[in-house]
Amino acid sequence: MTKADEMPPAAAEPRAGGAGGRWAALVVLCVSLLIVTLDNTILNVALPTLVRELGATTTQLQWIVDAYALAFAGLMLVAGSSADRFGRRRVFTGGLVVFGAASAWAAYSGSVGMLVAARAGMGVGAAMMMPATLSIITDVFRDPGERRRAIGVWAATSGLGIAIGPVAGGLLLEHFWWGSVFWVNIPFAVAGVLSARVLVPESRNPAALRPDPMGSVLSIAGLGLLLWAIIEAPVHGWTSAVVLTAGGAGLAVLVCFALWERASSHPMLNLGFFRERRFSVATSSVALAMFGLFGALFVLTQYLQFSLGYTALATGVRVLPVAGLLAVIAPLSPVLVRVAGTKAVVTAGLVAVAGGLWQLSGADVRSTYGDVVGGMLLLGLGAGLVVPAALDSLMGTLPPGDTGVGSATNGVSVQMGGALGVAIVGSLLSTRYQDRMRPPLAPYRLPREVSDSVLGSLGGALGLAERVGGTSGRLLAQLARSAFVSGMGLGLTVGAAVTAGGAVLALAALPSRPSPDRSERDAPHDRSEQDAPHDRSERDG
The missing domain is CATH 1.10.287 (Helix Hairpins)
Known part of the structure; x- marks a missing residue:
């Protein structure tokens, strides 16, 4: 007999009784999710500041971003199965505690290495939170129509975090030290822990396999x-x-x-899920959309500040159209799926992302913000279409007892898609940048430390140009900006090709219409500890 079986039906577990309780629980989950997505875009705006304050190279910036994604993706599947086994709310609130503590560590990091380690700690906390939010939503919202609306709100929250992150980051950087972009997570984490205990019901799958x-x-x-x-x-x-x-x-x-x-x-990743075409193609589509979005944001925030000369706050405002459009489109995506079908919506979204990357890749040293804003809007439109449509398709293939691991699999695709986008686009940028910078600098035989700084990042080169001043400084700045833009163009062109390939895959392999939800075909395997008899009859009705 499990502990869940021993618990009396009227135990003092909070209940999501009725529609009001369900939507109140959703608010808590989404507000907590906000800090995970907020952190990504706040950090992007802060990247040039980290170059100036910590002397970070482009390669180190990639590690600062990807350490989070690596821990997030690597632990999410275990966290998902642990949430199903030990209690989804318990794992969710534990993740909030870890995320908040690691955010405080990141805020006071004194070196790049310390910051990378703290970012990995934040990834551990996020890995515990993310799959639990989706599996709780899937458990609480049993009606397919309500679940689609709830997932749409969940996806819109992600878009909202991306939307307000750059502006919030810019405001914080204008008035406080760079660590404030991490410190801001702590009040959200504390509020989430306190609210979850009252409003979020505990649920688990008593038959869940042990962790792997x-x-x-x-x-x-x-x-x-x-x-x-x-x-x-x-x-x-x-x-x-x-x-x-x-x-x-x-x-x-x-x-x-x-x-x-x-x-x-007891695998943490059930490879049998991938035999279902609806699951495997949807997972790939989300990964490719995030590949394009996060790869582009990694270089765009540096381009807007270092090349076009905007402040952190002005950059945040100018990135806002990407996230704002994503937040507006995400709730509409499930409606479009009902009208046009999953295949059409996901394919159109990936085509939009690919088109946005292609348009952005054409920027040069003479380009202005007006020349790149169209591509940025296409990125937001495409991501807003793909993520909710593919996610609903993916979750609909899973029996209720596997929602934790299944939603974690989706989370892995999001994080690894974004991490690979940052890694590949950023590395192509660095390779082209260094190839363009080395030959003109070779005759000057710069000291090793100075050469590493100039070749390591555009910010390092501009810092030296400012110290040198005069004609030599202006020429160095022009050379560095030209090399950076060339590298950005190469990285984004490759990103556009990869995402376009994803659109072809979705068009060829994704079912046009979703089949009946697995949750509707199979008998429920979950046991929600808060279910009183009238709650069950409401769900059944």
Whole structure:
């Protein structure tokens, strides 16, 4: 007999009684989710500040961003199964505590290495939170129509976090030190923990399999080695032995991970999910949309500040159209799915992302904000269409007892898509930037430290140009900006090609119309501890 079975029906667990209780629980979940998405875009606006304050190179900026995504993606599947087994609210609130503590650590980091470690800690907390929010929503909103609306609100919250993050980050950076962009998470975390205890019902799957720590270790190791090879390639050379060895080892470890999961009696990732075309293609579509969006945001915030000369706040305001349009379109995506079908909406969204990346790749040193805003709007439109439509398709394939692991699988695709976008677009930018900068600088035989700073980032080159001043300083600044824009164009062009390939995949393989939800076909396996008899009859009705 499980503890859930021993618990009396009228135990003092909070109940999401009726529609009001369900939507109140959704508000708590979404406000807590806000800090996860808020942090991504706040950090993007702060990247140039980290170059100036901590001397971070482009490669180090990639690690600051991707350390979070790597921990997030590597632990999310284990966190999802743990939430199903030990209690979704319990894991969710634990994640809030970890996220808040790691945010305080990040705020007072004194070096790039310390900040990377703190960002990884934030990723651990986010991994505990994200799958729990979706599985709680899926458990509380049993009616398919209500669930679609709830998921639309959830997706819109993500868009809202992206929307307000750049402006909030700009405001904080204008008035406080750079660590304030992390400190702002703490009040949200505290409020989320206190509210969840009152408003969010506890639920679990008593039949859930035990966690799979070996699978988690293999996934983190494989993804970490692969990301290291991509991010460090501009430093060591794309064909260097260390990069090829790390990349090959990462792929080999990921193969071992797949074999382990296939043989395990309690896999954290059920590979059988991917036999369902609706699940596998939807997961890939979300990953590719995030690949384009986060890869573009990584370079655009630097372009707007370093190349066009905007302040952090002005940059936040100018990034707002991307996130604002995403937030507006996301709730409309499920409506469009009912009218046009999943295939049409997801394909159109990926085409829009690819078109936005292509338009942005044409920017040069003479471009203005007006020349790039159209591409930014296409990015927001495309992501807003893809994520809710693909997510509803994905979640509809899962039985209720597997929603934690299934939603975690979606979260992994989001984080790894974004991490690969930052890694690949950023590394292509760095490679082109260094290739353009090295030959003109070679005759000057700069000291190693100065050369590393100039070649490491556009911010480092502009800092030296300002110190040198005069004609030499202006020429160095022009050369660096030209090299950066050229590298940005290369990275975004490759991103556009990858995302366009995703659109072709969605058009060819994604079902036009969703089949009946698995949750409607199968008997429920979940047991919600708060379900009183009248709650069950309401759901059944």
